Amino acid sequence: MTEQNIHGYRVADVPVRGGSMRCGIWGPQDPAAPVVLAVHGVTASHKAWGLLAQALPEVRIIAPDLRGRGRSNTLPGPYGMASHASDLAAVLQAFDVETAVVAGHSMGAFVSVVLAHRYPSLVRSLVLIDGGLPLQVPAGLSDEEVIAAVLGPAAERLGSRYESREAYRSLWRQHPAFARNWNLLVEEYVDYDLTAGEGGLRPATCYAAMAEDTTDLNRGTALPEALGALAVPGLLLRAPRGLLDEPNGLYSPLHVRSWEDKLDWLTVQDVPEVNHYTILMDSPGAGVVAGAVAGALAAAGPVASGEAGQ
Template structure:
């Protein structure tokens, strides 16, 4: 395992099947420090977690670029929730972590649930950030139709070439999710999310990784089995607005509360005034996530932070 240190932030390359997984690291290097394993979304990277890390300076944060993304984009498939869970277990083993709180954003939440099922000794509790429950899509859709329904322009972006880094920044500055929420973290995230030469820059995520993973989290068996066996305290933080800042979030409140009623270890909490991205990549969303992680790291504490839930009374889904 090789490491590169720049101030408080550093990176490490961890051997996994087929190559090495790039990991972003924040916080103390003391092996006795509390550990957060932070897992990003379907077209994202470990740079998602910078604002959360800044709010948890005493926590040892390990945030991999998942297989097929970021600086792990050279890793081949197979992809899917189980494959990513195997990689995450290898990462925790490389850092000699016996047990961690695991936070997953978007697709990272699905991976986190499967990790907890396959490696229960490694996961003490889960913080799921706008992900981890079955998608709300009509039955019978093809994989491509599911990608279009859930990801839309995010999937189209992977096939686009950009003339310069500034052109890519311009795309994101105009994105509805960030038009009113641009900040230095987002710019750093956007700059990191490019591969290739200046004459032909493209997003780092492999299209085939995104496609295979989206199909697996929608219809694969691993997620359903993991949810059915959910055995650790689990908090779902729900964004009321979606990927394009639209009023309909990834999950309706009724859908999330229905699953809360079915799963004894699941608690649902709404995070007001955030969308699918800003729940973790802007204030105050990142502050709520950090609060939830800090609460989960307290020995024998429930995953939900103190105070009343922002969720309204349960509503039966129709």
């Protein structure tokens, strides 16, 4: 395993099926420091967690680039929630973390639920950020229609090429979710998202990974099996606005409340004035997320762990 220290932020490559998984790590290397495993969304990377790291400097945050994303984009399939959960278990074990609070955003919340079900000893509690419950899509749609309905331009972007980093930044600056919420974290996240490809720069996320994962969320069995069997507490933070800052979020209030009534382990909290992205990547959403994670850590109590590479 390799590791590089860069002003308190470091990266590590963890052996997983088919190669190495890139992880970003923030915070102290003290084995007694509290640990959060942070799991990003379907077309994102570990760079989405920078504001959480700034808000919780005493917490060691371990955030992988999931299989098919970021600097883990060459890791082969199969993908799907069970495959990602297996990777996350390998990451925690590589860092000698016995058990952790797990925070997941968007698809990362679904992966976190499956991780908690399949590897219950590794997860102390869950903070689910606008994800983790079954998607609200009409019945009878094809897999491609589900991708278009749920992700829209986020999926289309993966097939495009860009002549420069500035051209890609310009695209994101005009994105409805960020037009009024641009910050240095978002710029760093956008820059990291590019990789060299045939015909120019392209987003790092592998389209096949995104497609297989979205299909698994809609038709797979790992998530429904996990939802009904969890034994750890989970808090769902709901964004009232969607991926394009539209007034209808990924989940309706009625949908999440109905699941809260069904699941003894689930608590739901609305986060006002945020969309699907800014709930994590801008204020005030990131502050609410940090408070929820801090609360989960406090409720869980101290657990010692090691640091990979030591």
